[in-house]
Amino acid sequence: MSTNLTARPLTKAEFTPYGQVIEKSGSESFLINNGNCRRHHALAEADIVEEGGKVGINIFAGQPYELPLDLGMVERHPLGSQAFYPLGDKNWLVIVCRDDNGTPVDPQVFLAGPDQGINLNRGVWHGVLTPLEVAGDFLVVDRVGEGNNLEEHYFAKSFVVTSG
């Protein structure tokens, strides 16, 4: 038997334990460039372990997933935060877990809109990049450089994620 998980809308309040939601809505902002540009300021900050590492800017081109999906694995990056922002116009899925002494527990599934990015705090367990419907590109800000920055955890019993 697998456990069912249902997706709920991504909100800043609910995502706070895991990281930041990168979106204009509800953000601190101010005008720059003689009034021609509104800066939605410091929606997230990179947090990396610098020994041999830098903050890199990357593009991830992800294949789409379909719901329901089997969640068998999550991963985390002990050496740095990781931000994702969608470059297309489709919804995507964000899956995160709490950590219990090195083990991911209590998976949470959020449905993110095309105008919502996230920044995962350093070391937060999460599912792999999950575009829905169609292949999608994402701008990704994370640590690049030497060091082992990947831990994977395979669940003994997989979860089934549904749209709710």
Added chain:
Amino acid sequence: MSTNLTARPLTKAEFTPYGQVIEKSGSESFLINNGNCRRHHALAEADIVEEGGKVGINIFAGQPYELPLDLGMVERHPLGSQAFYPLGDKNWLVIVCRDDNGTPVDPQVFLAGPDQGINLNRGVWHGVLTPLEVAGDFLVVDRVGEGNNLEEHYFAKSFVVTSG
């Protein structure tokens, strides 16, 4: 009399003196996530002066400009690099200058596509964010925090930028 500048397509080769072009085309990449995602890796790196500063992720919502436009001013950020990636589907304009003992000279105008971002090296003179046609949102990765990170330069004689 003002001097005319014409825009030319943004390419990695021509942009090298000023920073990096953030685009999938021609990049180093490899598959991750069990083959479901292609990582176009370290297309740019943030370079910031850390005293009181962090790498921030922001959204700039810019008003559109029309060509021909008058270029009267450029600016630079002595404490950090600054990356822009368009979130819409329109072209945008990138203007950069060489530095000659603290003075911006020899403005260059690049027409960037909707799948092209840039990362300006720390201290590179540049024009303000310039969406074309319609208002546009951009994901911006730059230094946030204390310190004076803005220098502006007003040209004695403005330039007129045309589409070429």
